[in-house]
Amino acid sequence: MRLGAAAAEPVQGGTHPPPDGWPPDATTDARGGFAFAALPAGEDVWLDVRDDRFALATVRVPAADSGPVRIALEPPRILEGRVTAADTGRAVAGVRVGAVVGSLTSQSQRITNVTSTADAAVGAPRVEFDTVSGPDGKFRLLLPPNGPYRVYVNAPEGSPCLSVDRWLAWEDGKAGHELSIALPVGRVVRGVMKDDAGQPVAGGWVMYQPACGNREVPRGVLTGRDAPARTGADGAFALAVPPGPGWLEGWGPAPDYRLAAYDPWPCPQCQKDASRTFEHARVRLEAGADPSGGKGVPLTLRRGESVRVEAIGTDGKPVTSGVAVCRSVVQPLRNRVTRPLLIREGSGELPGCVPDRVYPVALLDPVGLAGAVAEVRVGDKPVVKLEPCGAAEVRLVDSAGRPLAGVMAEAWLALDCDRAANARAGTQGRWLVDQSWFDPKHHLPRPVTDAAGRATLRALVPGAEYVVVLTVHKRVYTSAAVRVRPGETERLPDIVAVFAGSWETQPRQGAGPEDD
Numbered sequence: 079m080r081l082g083a084a085a086a087e088p089v090q091g092g093t094h095p096p097p098d099g100w101p102p103d104a105t106t107d108a109r110g111g112f113a114f115a116a117l118p119a120g121e122d123v124w125l126d127v128r129d130d131r132f133a134l135a136t137v138r139v140p141a142a143d144s145g146p147v148r149i150a151l152e153p154p155r156i157l158e159g160r161v162t163a164a165d166t167g168r169a170v171a172g173v174r175v176g177a178v179v180g181s182l183t184s185q186s187q188r189i190t191n192v193t194s195t196a197d198a199a200v201g202a203p204r205v206e207f208d209t210v211s212g213p214d215g216k217f218r219l220l221l222p223p224n225g226p227y228r229v230y231v232n233a234p235e236g237s238p239c240l241s242v243d244r245w246l247a248w249e250d251g252k253a254g255h256e257l258s259i260a261l262p263v264g265r266v267v268r269g270v271m272k273d274d275a276g277q278p279v280a281g282g283w284v285m286y287q288p289a290c291g292n293r294e295v296p297r298g299v300l301t302g303r304d305a306p307a308r309t310g311a312d313g314a315f316a317l318a319v320p321p322g323p324g325w326l327e328g329w330g331p332a333p334d335y336r337l338a339a340y341d342p343w344p345c346p347q348c349q350k351d352a353s354r355t356f357e358h359a360r361v362r363l364e365a366g367a368d369p370s371g372g373k374g375v376p377l378t379l380r381r382g383e384s385v386r387v388e389a390i391g392t393d394g395k396p397v398t399s400g401v402a403v404c405r406s407v408v409q410p411l412r413n414r415v416t417r418p419l420l421i422r423e424g425s426g427e428l429p430g431c432v433p434d435r436v437y438p439v440a441l442l443d444p445v446g447l448a449g450a451v452a453e454v455r456v457g458d459k460p461v462v463k464l465e466p467c468g469a470a471e472v473r474l475v476d477s478a479g480r481p482l483a484g485v486m487a488e489a490w491l492a493l494d495c496d497r498a499a500n501a502r503a504g505t506q507g508r509w510l511v512d513q514s515w516f517d518p519k520h521h522l523p524r525p526v527t528d529a530a531g532r533a534t535l536r537a538l539v540p541g542a543e544y545v546v547v548l549t550v551h552k553r554v555y556t557s558a559a560v561r562v563r564p565g566e567t568e569r570l571p572d573i574v575a576v577f578a579g580s581w582e583t584q585p586r587q588g589a590g591p592e593d594d
Contacts, residue, residue, distance in 0.1 A: 090128075090209040090219055124204070130154060133223040136204050155221040155248060159257035161211045161231060163239055169215030170261060172234035176208040177219055177227045177246075221248075231259050232305060236316045240264045241305040242298045262296040264320045267363065269375030271313045271328055273335075278313025279379055281331035283410045286319040286363070290344075294322035294365075303411035314374075321365065328359035328377040329410040333417055334429045336382040337406060340496070342506075354495050354506060356408040358430075382430035385454050388461045389421050389441050392448045396424020397464065400443040403516045404428055404454075405509050406496045414509070416493075418516040431456050438494045438503075440511075440539045442467075444519045449539035455499065465540045468562035472546045472570045474531045474555070481531025482575060485548050486524040489513040489535040492543040492559065510545065513538070540564040550575045 096102070104112040117123060120141050127135040132151035139147050161173045211217045221227065227246040233239035239261035248255065267286070271279040285306040288295050295301070299320055307317040317326075327338075335358040342352035359377040389397040400421035407430060409415045419426050421441065431437060433456045441462055442449040448464035470489065474482045491513055495506035513535075514521040520537040527533045527548070538544055539562065546557040555575055560568045 090207065125149075127151065128220055130156065130220065134207065134220045136222060138203070152223040153251075154253045155223060156254045157217075157219040157221055157227075157229070157246070157257060158254060159217055159259060161215045161217065161259045161261060163263060164260040165263045167260075169211075169213070170233065170237065170239055171211055171213045171215060172237075173211040173215070173217070173239075173261075174208060174230075174232040174234075175211060175217045175219060176206055176230045176232070177221055178230065179205045179207075179222055179224060179227055181226070182228075229257065230300070230304065231261065232300070233261055233318060235307060236266065238263050238266050238318050240296065240318050240320060241300040243300055243304065244298070262299060262320075264299075264318045266316055267319050267326070267375055268314070268316045269326070269377055271309045271315065271330075271359070271377040271379065273330075274378060274380045278309075278311070279330055280309055280311045280313060282309040282313070282315075282377075282379070283307075283329045283331075284309065284315045284317055284377065285327055285411060286317060287325045287327060288320060289323040289325060289362075292320070292322035292324060295320040306411055319363065323365050324363045326359075326361045326363055326375060326377065327355075327357040327413075328361075328379065330358050330379050331410075332429070333407045333419075334381055334384070335379040336430055336432055340435070340498075354405075354509075355413050356406055357413060382432055383456050384427045384429045385431050385437075385456055385458060385460070386425055386427055387421075387439070387441070387452070387454060388425050388459075389443070389450075390424070390461060390463045391443060391446050392464060392466060397421055397441075397443045397446065397448075398423065399445060400426070400441060400464075401516050402426050402428070402439050402441045403491075403493070403511060404437050404439045404496070405493045405511065406430070406437065416511050416515055428454050433457070434499045435496050436499055436501075436503075437496045440491060440493055440542055442517060442537070442539055444517050444537060447537055449537075449542075451539060451541045466565035467537045468540050468564060469534055469536045469538055469567040470544060470546055470557075470560055470562065470570060471532060471534045471567055472548075472557055473572045474527050474533070474548055474550070475572050475574055477574060477576050481527070481529065482550065483527050483529050483531060485527045485533075485550055487527065487533035487535060488524060488547040489521060489538060490545050490547055491539060492545065534567070538562045546570060546573075548573060548575075 101114050104114055106112045122141050123139040125137045127149055133155045135149055135151055137149050161170045163170055209217050209219045225248045229244045229246055232241040271282045273279055283306050285302050287302055307315045309315045338357050338360040343355050344352045358379045361375055389400055391397045402419045403416040407417050409417045437454045439454055440451050443464055447467045449467050450462050450464045452462045454460055474485055490510040492508045493511050494504055494508050497506045517537055525533045543559050543561045545559050548555045555573045557570045557573055
């Protein structure tokens with residue numbers, strides 16, 4: 079399945095051949111033994127074990143392990159079903175059916191892993207398993223034993239069928255589960271993504287958000303990042319959307335483009351809470367079978383300027399390998415999750431900038447344990463000297479003062495959005511950035527409180543402001559904000575988790591983390 083940084087994880091039931099040089103599948107012998115020859119030395123190996131008599135098993139074999147691998151298989155879990163169109167009852171072929179294992183938190187963590195760094199992606203356990211419906215609409219999926227499962231049913235591109243999801247709780251002792259899905263029908267919106275020079279943009283992302291007051295969205299229909307479309311070589315896209323008004327949002331394949339807007343934008347669902355968003359294009363969709371009148375919806379991306387930033391380590395030499403984050407540069411489809419920008423051999427690029435704006439950035443050398451915060455403008459040639467990282471220590475106790483052990487702690491960096499050059503800092507709002515998004519080396523897996531209830535969060539960017547977030551029984555507790563000093567450990571006041579028969583609401587100290 080994986081060899082070091084390489085992966086071959088085909089959909090179940092597919093006929094895709096493995097990559098050139100990939101070891102062929104192995105079959106166990108009468109004693110259950112198997113072997114793979116000529117694997118690369120010094121690399122972790124991930125294995126899939128598939129057999130209808132057992133649940134799917136996914137196993138990581140660390141490079142340091144030299145003994146035989148022992149795998150205990152559990153009773154089978156097979157999901158079968160059929161996908162049809164709700165209006166005609168006919169089978170829908172080519173539907174991608176994916177089961178994501180675990181809670182929403184674990185699913186979000188998986189997305190963070192695969193979008194932060196290559197090392198984090200390779201080291202993350204596999205939680206998503208896919209198949210495709212056949213000509214008769216039927217599908218079959220072998221699942222691992224550890225539910226619950228969120229089943230995504232994504233209609234093929236160009237189909238008017240809308241995508242849906244279903245939560246599935248597996249009954250103990252049950253080997254199989256039947257799931258029939260009737261996909262509601264919407265309208266297909268077609269368009270072309272181009273840049274401001276009129277050239278098509280291939281590999282871009284497009285998603286739909288229903289407008290406030292649109293009551294025509296069927297229950298359970300996926301919108302937003304759960305049902306996106308990708309632009310082709312000619313920039314064209316086709317996306318099935320629900321009836322009623324809404325918005326198309328687009329991102330280029332790289333963060334080289336300006337933002338669609340720089341002012342706070344009302345929430346499309348409630349129209350009340352205004353906040354910054356970071357898509358590269360946004361177009362209003364009115365109700366109707368074809369809101370473009372047959373012309374296709376245009377999504378125009380405007381290229382920005384890149385600013386080169388030089389990073390100098392604590393030894394006075396260029397930083398060999400580091401990372402920078404800016405609140406305005408986000409992951410495609412994850413409008414509030416920062417996209418790490420690489421620093422190599424002492425320099426990195428901040429893309430998508432426009433003149434007369436200020437861009438706050440945080441820089442980190444996770445190996446040399448040094449960092450800094452800076453402000454960048456088009457036309458500048460910033461040279462940023464990094465200082466030793468700091469740390470924060472927090473203690474979690476209950477209402478009686480007893481320590482709470484085994485609770486994950488998260489470090490969230492407060493980073494301002496970009497602003498007009500003549501505006502005061504903070505006028506565009508201070509946003510929280512989960513450090514695991516750009517520093518999985520120290521924050522994945524997350525630190526947990528010890529027997530004394532203490533957790534220490536390391537490799538924090540000096541000069542930056544942080545809060546520490548802990549979640550106990552689905553209640554979020556946030557520390558007071560602290561500004562990190564170079565090379566020092568900040569000891570925060572105790573966080574008290576209140577328990578009195580049921581978990582009670584406790585006012586947060588400072589802002590809580592944002593939804594990604």
